[in-house]
Amino acid sequence: MRSIVLTAYGEAPYLTEVAMPEPGTTDVLVRVVAASLNPLDNKLQAGYMDGFFPLTFPSKMGTDVAGIVEKTGSLMSRWRVGDRVVARLAPTAGGAFAEFALVPEDQLVLIPEGIDFDQAAGMPTAAATAWQALFETAGLTAGQTVLIHAGAGGVGSFAIQFAHAAGARVVATASGDGIEIARRLGADQVIDYRAADFASAVSDADVVLDTIGGDTQQKSFGVLRRGGKLITIVSPPDETLAKAHGVEAAFVFHASDGKRLSTVMKEIASKGMSPLIDSTFSLEAFGEAFARQASGRARGKISIRI
Ligand SMILES: NC(=O)c1ccc[n+]([C@@H]2O[C@H](COP(=O)([O-])OP(=O)(O)OC[C@H]3O[C@@H](n4cnc5c(N)ncnc54)[C@H](OP(=O)(O)O)[C@@H]3O)[C@@H](O)[C@H]2O)c1
Incomplete structure (x- = not known):
């Protein structure tokens, strides 16, 4: 079978x-229909994640995968040949950008009706991280105000929809056509971060979802009310700054979790949310998809159709 492979960092x-992978007794072989990229793929390739996810070469790439069950490793498996499934593979194992992928049984989730393979493949990392950050870590509730950075990005586009559906007031940052996209996804206010200082436009927010880090993270402390929460998915927050502003700060490091992914998929299906797809590439054009992800300009998810 064919797969995207990395032979060395860089x-x-x-x-x-x-x-061709052979499923062990706790694995399922999935015929891949679609896979999605994440900034994590670029970081893994560059070697930036070696401390957390050391790769052994040659390494198959790709974590977010959707497809059809081809074969189970055990006759007792609860999965059936032909099931439509989605999963997040361990970053150290990879294997989503391939014709077939080996998935541990407990990481598989059925794709609900109404969600296609490209949409499903976009969810494991981006949607589950947005969910974990907003609800499990920040405890966002109806009536609260949340500032979501990079509202047109992979994580941000899901975060806007989740927060809006939960009844929160959503403020997002974006630029260019991302502004209209963020509005369409459910943002009540969108700040063009290239034209205006978001820190002057927002105050007394209950929650900030930081998807950018650096200066954006530093300035985000000032838009929170006392006791508010800054949740970052990019870099550990500055605890001294958090204390100085009287707010809480937390770093969310997403870990593959079939249960959470199942909850997220059901929420997306039942509320009729539409995952934002930036572009779709063939496996042969993987290099273009990889470059598009590395540009940092994606509107939603980049999909590979096998
Ligand atoms: N901790 C975890 O477990 C975890 C999980 C998932 C992702 N992440 C990390 O979170 C970050 C975001 O991930 P993603 O998948 O959402 O990335 P992404 O899809 O590549 O984000 C692209 C979007 O970012 C916007 N953007 C860039 N700079 C911006 C700025 N200064 N202010 C506002 N928007 C800006 C771009 O809009 P413009 O083109 O208009 O600038 C674009 O729409 C990445 O660093 C990723 O590695 C971490």
Whole structure:
């Protein structure tokens, strides 16, 4: 079968023939229909994540996968050949950008009706991280105000929809056509971060979702009410600044969790949310998809159709 493979940090990932994986007793073999990219793929390739996710080379790439069950490793499996499934693979194992992927049974989730493979493939990392940050860590509730940075990005586009559906007042940052996209997704107010200082436009927010880090994170402390919460998914927050502003700060590091993914998929399906797809590429054009993800300009998710 064919897979995108990386042979060393910093090298260009490429498409090549690899051995067909065989499921062990707790695995399922999935015929991949779609996979999505994340900034994590660029960071893994560059070697930035070596401290958390050390790769052994040659390494198959890709974490977010959607497809059809081809074969189960055990006759007792609760999965059936032909099931439509989605999963997040361990970053150290990879294997989503391939014709077939080996998935641990407990990481598989059924794709609800009404969600197609490209949409499903976009959810495991981005949607589940947005959910974890907003509800499990920040405890966002109806009536609260949340500032979501990069509202047109992979995580931000899901976060806006989740927060809006939960009855929160949503403020988002975006630029260019991202402004209209963020509005359409449910943001009540969108700040063009290139034209205006978001820190002057927002005050007394209950929650900030920081998807940018650096200066954006530093300035975000000032838009919170006392006791508010800054949740960052990019870099550990500055505790001294948090104390100085009288707010809480937390770093969310998303871990694959089939249960959470199942909850998130059901929420998206039942509320009729539409995952934002930036672009779709073939496996042969993976290099273009990888460059598009690395640009940092995506509107929603970049999909690979196998
Ligand atoms: N901790 C975790 O577990 C975890 C999980 C998922 C993601 N992450 C990290 O979170 C970050 C975001 O991920 P993602 O998938 O959402 O990325 P993404 O889809 O690549 O984000 C792209 C979006 O960011 C916007 N953007 C760039 N700079 C901006 C700024 N200064 N202010 C506002 N918007 C800006 C771009 O809009 P413009 O083109 O208009 O600038 C674009 O729409 C990445 O660093 C990723 O690695 C961490």
